[in-house]
Amino acid sequence: MTKPLSSRLASLVFSVLAAFAPLAGATDKIRIVTEELPPYNMTLDGQLTGMSTEVVRAVLEEIDVDADIQSMPWARAYDTALNSENVLIYSIIRTPQRENLFKWVGVIAPTNWHLYSLAERTIQLTDLDQARQYQIATVKEDAGEQYLIANGFAIGKNLQSSNKYEHNYEKLKFRRVDLWVSNELNASYLVRQAGEDPAKMLVSALSLPELGGNGGSGLNMAFGPKTSNAVVERFRKGLAAIRSNGTYDAIAKKWL
Structure with a gap:
């Protein structure tokens, strides 16, 4: 017996929502950690700023994700991102020792x-x-x-x-x-x-x-291995978008 049209539409809507629920739920709970590394990430007058911080916030706006950024000693930030799900860390260098420890989003600032x-x-x-x-x-x-x-x-x-x-x-x-x-x-x-x-x-x-650093000279954003590939890819696309639409260059011009 064929289901009524309303029932079939309801099933379709439920299936679509179910497919996107894991990603939506994951990105709603993103945490971001960093350190005091001026002029990339730093606290001025009680507010986090710096070139890397502005780039991260631009990516968040591009992909429509709301997340708090916490500044803490680097060793604590590093451990938190490495061992927790849905924790983004910046500004981190992609060294050989770290290559397989993190899921790399991309370069956000130059470094020498x-x-x-x-x-x-x-x-x-x-x-x-x-x-x-x-x-x-x-x-x-x-x-x-x-x-x-x-x-x-x-x-x-x-x-x-x-x-x-x-x-x-x-x-x-x-x-x-x-x-x-x-x-x-x-x-x-x-x-x-x-x-x-x-x-x-x-x-x-x-x-x-x-x-x-590997993967292009510079400081990066990265997630630990417990974060899903879907979340990482969403951030990669956001970073690529702000690089292509001129937002990244406008930020870099202010700081470099």
Whole structure:
């Protein structure tokens, strides 16, 4: 016996809603975590801002997703995203050590890394091995620290780990360390915030192009492995859209 038209329409509507319910429910519960990494992500006057933050918010608007962004120490943000479902993390570098740990959305900001020394105490290195004799300031679980550890450096031996980036410029300035591994924009910003000229205070002892990241040089958005591919793909499409419609370039022009 054929079902009445109204019954068939009701069944069809239910099927469509059921098909989209998992994705809708998942995106409704997205959490976003980051750290204080000026000028990419930072809190000013109680509000999160920065180039990467603006890009993330533009993606959220593009895909019509509402999500809160929390700033916390990097090690905590990293662990939260890695071990939780539907948690987006930024600004994260796509290193070989992290490649299979996360589901990568895409690059949201450029980055260039160096080992810095004070200009008044210039240290010039021709390779990373020469840095082993020096004390180096790092941030716990960030890409610079992970990179150095992967290359045989060790916390407590030649690495001094902090929870905040600004602590490392202070360590370098007051000669509690010899070198500082840092992103170029972050280093310049922190020196200027201290009222000083980066060109007069810092010298690159060694460029670290390996820290530009896989999948295109830059800082990324990513989800942990527990997040569904459908959610990740929705964010990828949102990022691609703001790159193609000019929104990304407008944001970058403000900050770079």
